[in-house]
Amino acid sequence: MGRVFVAGSINMDVVAFAGRHPKPGETVLGTRLGFFPGGKGANQAVAAAKLGADVRMVGRIGEDSFGDTLTEFLKQQGVDLRHVRRTAEQPSGTALIMVTETGENAIVVVAGANGLLTPEDLDDMDVQAGDLLLCELEIPLRTAEAFIQRGRDCGAVTVLNAAPAQKCGFLSLPDVLVVNETELAFFLGEDLAADDRESLLRAAERLRGGPEQSVIVTLGAEGALAVLPGGAVTVPGREVEVKDTTGAGDCFVGALAARLVAQDPMERAMEYANASASVCVQRPGAGPSLPTAEEVARVLAAGEEA
Numbered sequence: 001m002g003r004v005f006v007a008g009s010i011n012m013d014v015v016a017f018a019g020r021h022p023k024p025g026e027t028v029l030g031t032r033l034g035f036f037p038g039g040k041g042a043n044q045a046v047a048a049a050k051l052g053a054d055v056r057m058v059g060r061i062g063e064d065s066f067g068d069t070l071t072e073f074l075k076q077q078g079v080d081l082r083h084v085r086r087t088a089e090q091p092s093g094t095a096l097i098m099v100t101e102t103g104e105n106a107i108v109v110v111a112g113a114n115g116l117l118t119p120e121d122l123d124d125m126d127v128q129a130g131d132l133l134l135c136e137l138e139i140p141l142r143t144a145e146a147f148i149q150r151g152r153d154c155g156a157v158t159v160l161n162a163a164p165a166q167k168c169g170f171l172s173l174p175d176v177l178v179v180n181e182t183e184l185a186f187f188l189g190e191d192l193a194a195d196d197r198e199s200l201l202r203a204a205e206r207l208r209g210g211p212e213q214s215v216i217v218t219l220g221a222e223g224a225l226a227v228l229p230g231g232a233v234t235v236p237g238r239e240v241e242v243k244d245t246t247g248a249g250d251c252f253v254g255a256l257a258a259r260l261v262a263q264d265p266m267e268r269a270m271e272y273a274n275a276s277a278s279v280c281v282q283r284p285g286a287g288p289s290l291p292t293a294e295e296v297a298r299v300l301a302a303g304e305e306a
């Protein structure tokens, strides 16, 4: 089976839990503080590794105590760190996160060391056909573009999770583009008030770079939909008790990568990814909330019995 290369951010998430988000200028009393390993790239790498993929992370971590904790955590989760460099020029990436009682989050990310990842950092990756290359946009855009281009040149499957949304000139480059509803609206420059699946499918089609590209739109509790070379696909949501949605999108993307590299067809990989994310939202934090293959198998089996 091919390997999954993940180029992306590695952050320490400093999480304040509170009844609700403060308004601008307001102070609210929090209930709990947590420090959780996170970062979109690291979350995706851990998700894929816990679900059985052979994962190599490509990134930068600071030479600080957050960096020590993040390195240890990623190793424990089975992520290969040969392409991750410790760097003294910047502190480790950090995200300040507020999570409300309903599990909704608001996040500010400070890139730190992630911002130093360069295209030259990709030079010693031995990518082969059959591998899958996955990245997101919490690293410099020129590095993300070079990474996807590298995958294409080597005949690997390329997946871009275009998050967080920002002006980006290479959305048509990857084989698979994954966005959420907000990102879809941002990239199209449209107000997507419509919540019916038909309009969202049409919007996904407008974002599509060409007939060979697959565009997946994740819809949180409502599941996901996609326009694929073979037609449109929708995956229904799963009803669960939500504690913290942080990392759920990353969990979806990492699980999708794990199943695609194992040669699952896209629709089955999406169903699996959706089940994985439904486990993730039931636990606090990003990295530590990502499910094992056994947990996802139980969710899928329960769905089949129902």
Ligand code: RIB
Binding pocket: 009, 011, 012, 013, 037, 038, 039, 040, 043, 094, 095, 107, 109, 138, 246, 247, 248, 249, 250, 286, 287
């Ligand atoms: O997607 C969730 C992640 O976004 C968090 O773990 C945080 O680090 C930010 O990168």
